[in-house]
Amino acid sequence: MDLFEAIKKRHSYRGGFENKPVPRDHLRQIVQAGLDAPSGCNVQTTRFIIVDDADLVQTIAGMHEKNKAFQQAQAFIACIVDEQPKAVYQEMSFQVEDCAAAVENMLLAITALGYASVWVDGWLRVDGRAEAIGQRLNLPAGKRIRVLLPVGIPSEAYKQPAKMPFEQRAWFNQYGADK
């Protein structure tokens, strides 16, 4: 799929999924897109666990009270960062940015291959969910799931949310109005 088409088509999908597994070659291709994303000082901090074991998928899927895409996921991709990120440039770490860039690449890959997903992030940080899922996936101490992507073939039409127009968010040469 053309890059710009994938960018336009990608949107957060919270609908149901068909009951069809996602082949491993597609899951690998999606995660490879994440591995190819940029990272601060090329340190490549993000790690990935692809969850496609039926029992594990079901256990994780059952944890969400209302996100249908999560509940009916055929696979999950967990994006893992360090709890105490090391500095890579002066005093700074870029693990949050590294992970987000990888997630965006994967969302585009998911779209291009005919699947759908939604970026699950804040939900994980509440009520010990990241920790509980991390335990199931044998995360070592110091590692933490930052983002979880449910993956599947969308089974329903799901409205793409509206975006603000260009002029309200972008300008030439100065803030707030073209110059």
Add this chain to the structure above:
Amino acid sequence: MDLFEAIKKRHSYRGGFENKPVPRDHLRQIVQAGLDAPSGCNVQTTRFIIVDDADLVQTIAGMHEKNKAFQQAQAFIACIVDEQPKAVYQEMSFQVEDCAAAVENMLLAITALGYASVWVDGWLRVDGRAEAIGQRLNLPAGKRIRVLLPVGIPSEAYKQPAKMPFEQRAWFNQYGADK
């Protein structure tokens, strides 16, 4: 360009640029890709300033002591966030993630259109650089440049940095080894 080709081809470019302006329709298309990126709760927090005024470009370009792509940029794209981001989900803000996803979309668009760039981030946070450039771009109080992308047509071959193999960063169903 095909999505997966753009993802493979994108890399941090710190070489020189040809002395040719980037047309505004391309700059708009690149920033539109950023606007199309996901954001936490679809709040669309990131703002963008496209710098293509020759004097402004020259002033900003002159601030970097060694990044040739920065020094020879034909245009810059500044990505702007709030200094004190508002919470959008429970106590959380996702402005860093929002901005990173937008940057990744724009880097892919830059690649697909035949340009090159490099994600300039940590450098901005040192020695008051973000503030100094923000002043030039008339940023209102409370807004801050988080990322700056130099844009131009690459004028030299620049080695794409090596990436770790899949098996060292990604596994099926548990951390560190497939299961």
